[in-house]
Amino acid sequence: MNNIPASEVLIIGAGPAGLMLANILGMYGRSVTVLEARDELIDYPRGVGLDDESLRTIQTVGLVDTVLPHTAPQHIMRLVNGAGKTILINNPQTQEFGWDRKHAFIQPEVDKSLYEGLAQYSNINVHFGHQVEDVIEDESGVTALALVTGADGTQTERRFSAQYLVGCEGGKSPTRKRMGVGFEGDSPSTRWLVVDVDNDPLGTPNVFLGADPKRPYVSIGLPHAVRRWEFMLHDGEDESVVTSKEWVAEMLKDHVPDPHNLSYIRRRVFTHHGRVAGSFRKGRQVIAGDAAHLMPVWMGQGWNSGMRDATNLGWKLTSILTGTAGEDILDTYTSERKDHAKAMVDLSMTFGSVIKLTNPLAVAARDAASAVLNLFPSAKSYFSDMRFKPMPRYTTGVLADPTTKASGTAAARLTSRLIPVLTANNKVSPVGVQFPQPRVNSTLGENLLLDDAIGNWWTVLVWGNDPVDVLPTASIKALEALGAKLVALVPETQREWAEENMSDGVLVLGDHTGRMKKWFDERPTPMIFLRPDRFVAGACLHQNGPATLQAILDSMGRAAEQHRAKSQGSTLSV
The missing domain is CATH 3.50.50.60 (FAD/NAD(P)-binding domain)
Structure with a gap:
C-alpha cells in the first residue's frame, strides 16, 4: 500500500x-x-x-x-409547436454580469x-x-x-x-x-434518444425545441460544426433498435435532406432526472x-x-x-446552494412537461395560451429576456441583514424608515445576490471588466468616497486581516482627482459607462461588502458600515474572530 x-x-x-x-x-x-x-x-x-x-x-x-x-454567444432558443410555429423565443440581451446570458x-x-x-x-x-x-x-x-x-x-x-x-x-x-443523505426528487420514465453529428448538415445556429405531440424533439446548432438532435421515445421502443443508423435516419428524414449521409459522434438513450x-x-x-x-x-x-x-x-x-x-x-x-439548485430542477422539470405534451387537448390549450401571451409585450419579454430563470438569492449564510444588521441572514427588502431608504427608487435589497460586472477605468487599464480590476477575494466598494475616510480604524484593520481590497467607485470625470486625493492602498475605479452611477443612484446602499464569489454579503449607508462588517465576520464563524484577534493582538470590536 x-x-x-x-x-x-x-x-x-x-x-x-x-x-x-x-x-x-x-x-x-x-x-x-x-x-x-x-x-x-x-x-x-x-x-x-x-x-x-x-x-x-x-x-x-x-x-x-x-x-x-469553444463557445458561441447569444444562443437563441425557439419553442415551436407541431406545425413549426414559434410559441416563444428566448433571446436575452443583457450583459449584467459582463458576458452574454447564454452560450452554446x-x-x-x-x-x-x-x-x-x-x-x-x-x-x-x-x-x-x-x-x-x-x-x-x-x-x-x-x-x-x-x-x-x-x-x-x-x-x-x-x-x-x-x-x-x-x-x-x-x-x-x-x-x-x-x-x-437522501436524494429527493423524481426520475420520470420518459426516455430520450440523443444524436450528435459532426459536419453539421444543416448549419443553422441556435436551438429549436419541438413541442410536437407526435414526437417531441430538440435540434441544436453547436460550435465546431456539431449538431445535436434529441427525440422522445415511446414505450416499447427498444434501445438497441432506436440507436441503429436505420432508425435514426428515419427520425431525421424530416430534418435533414440526406439522413443517410451523416458523421455520427454518438447515438445514446438517456432518462431525465x-x-x-x-x-x-x-x-x-x-x-x-x-x-x-x-x-x-x-x-x-x-x-x-x-x-x-x-x-x-x-x-x-x-x-x-x-x-x-x-x-x-x-x-x-x-x-445557500440547495434552494437555488432545487428551483432550477423544478423549472427544468416544468419546462420539460410543457415540451413533451402529447394529449391533443392539452397541446391545443398550450398553443392557444402562448398565442395570447405573445400579444402582451411584458409577457413576451418575460420569456425573451429569460426573467423566468430564478437568479440565486441567498437569505441565510455569509450575510448581514441590510436593515437590522442581523448576522447570517438577510431579508429581500430594505425596510428602514430613514429618508434615504424611503425615497429610494429600488427597495429590493442587493444583499444575497450577485453584484453586476460593468466595465471600468483605472490606473490598471482602460475599459476593464470589474472583476479583472478588483481581484478574486473580498472587496469593499464605496461609491464616491474614500473607504478609509468613512470607516473607523478598527474596521479598516479587520478588513486588512480579512485580506479585503478597498475600492472607490467614482464618475470618470472625478477619477484623476480621486487618484490624487484618496488614501494610499485604495483602488480608484472610474465609471465611464454610467452603469455604476445608475445602480447606486437607485439603491440607498453606497457601501458594498463583496464576497469572493461576487455575491453581496452586506450593503449599507456609510455610518452602518462598522455594524454591517461585524455581522458579516460573525457569520463566518468563531475561527474568524480568533484570527482577527491574533492579527491585531487584541479582541476586535467594530
Whole structure:
C-alpha cells in the first residue's frame, strides 16, 4: 500500500465541478489532489449550454481565452409547436454580469481547458485511473483508499489524506451515499434518444425545441460544426433498435435532406432526472455538481449549477484553511446552494412537461395560451429576456441583514424608515445576490471588466468616497486581516482627482459607462461588502458600515474572530 503526502483538499471526480473547484483552490494557493476513476476525461458532448455566471467564474480563474474558442454567444432558443410555429423565443440581451446570458459550448473542449488550466499550479495533482473504494474520516481529516489497476491487471491500493473531501463523481456519487443523505426528487420514465453529428448538415445556429405531440424533439446548432438532435421515445421502443443508423435516419428524414449521409459522434438513450441531495455536507465530506443535484437538460443548467457549487465552495474552503472562517461556514454551502439548485430542477422539470405534451387537448390549450401571451409585450419579454430563470438569492449564510444588521441572514427588502431608504427608487435589497460586472477605468487599464480590476477575494466598494475616510480604524484593520481590497467607485470625470486625493492602498475605479452611477443612484446602499464569489454579503449607508462588517465576520464563524484577534493582538470590536 502506498501512502501519498497529504493535501488540504481531496476532490473525487475530474468532471466540470471538480475541475473548476480545483482551479479555484489552486488560484488561492491551496494544495489539492484530484482522483478520477476513468483513465481520461470524457470526450463526447454532454452539456450544451454555458451561462454568464459560469463564464464569470471562468474569467476569475483566468481561463476565458482558452474557453471562448469553444463557445458561441447569444444562443437563441425557439419553442415551436407541431406545425413549426414559434410559441416563444428566448433571446436575452443583457450583459449584467459582463458576458452574454447564454452560450452554446462543446463540453469536452471546455472541460479539457479546465483540466489543462491546472498545470499552472504546482500544488494541484490529478491522478487518473484511481477508483476510490473507501473513505475513513476522523477529527483531523479524511483518508481515501483508491485502487489502481496496472497494465498487467494487477491492482495496487494507494492512500490519500486531506483535511476535507469533495465528491464530484456524478449522480451515482459514492460520497453522497457514504454521507447517508437522501436524494429527493423524481426520475420520470420518459426516455430520450440523443444524436450528435459532426459536419453539421444543416448549419443553422441556435436551438429549436419541438413541442410536437407526435414526437417531441430538440435540434441544436453547436460550435465546431456539431449538431445535436434529441427525440422522445415511446414505450416499447427498444434501445438497441432506436440507436441503429436505420432508425435514426428515419427520425431525421424530416430534418435533414440526406439522413443517410451523416458523421455520427454518438447515438445514446438517456432518462431525465430531477433530484437534490438533502444536505451537501456532512462532517469533512462535501458534494458538488451532479452528486448534489440532477436536473433535466431543458434549461441547460446542469453544467452551470456545478460551476455555481464550485464558486460558492472554493472560497469557503480557502477561508477555513487560512483561519479566516470557522468550519461551520461549510453549512452555509448547503443553505445557500440547495434552494437555488432545487428551483432550477423544478423549472427544468416544468419546462420539460410543457415540451413533451402529447394529449391533443392539452397541446391545443398550450398553443392557444402562448398565442395570447405573445400579444402582451411584458409577457413576451418575460420569456425573451429569460426573467423566468430564478437568479440565486441567498437569505441565510455569509450575510448581514441590510436593515437590522442581523448576522447570517438577510431579508429581500430594505425596510428602514430613514429618508434615504424611503425615497429610494429600488427597495429590493442587493444583499444575497450577485453584484453586476460593468466595465471600468483605472490606473490598471482602460475599459476593464470589474472583476479583472478588483481581484478574486473580498472587496469593499464605496461609491464616491474614500473607504478609509468613512470607516473607523478598527474596521479598516479587520478588513486588512480579512485580506479585503478597498475600492472607490467614482464618475470618470472625478477619477484623476480621486487618484490624487484618496488614501494610499485604495483602488480608484472610474465609471465611464454610467452603469455604476445608475445602480447606486437607485439603491440607498453606497457601501458594498463583496464576497469572493461576487455575491453581496452586506450593503449599507456609510455610518452602518462598522455594524454591517461585524455581522458579516460573525457569520463566518468563531475561527474568524480568533484570527482577527491574533492579527491585531487584541479582541476586535467594530
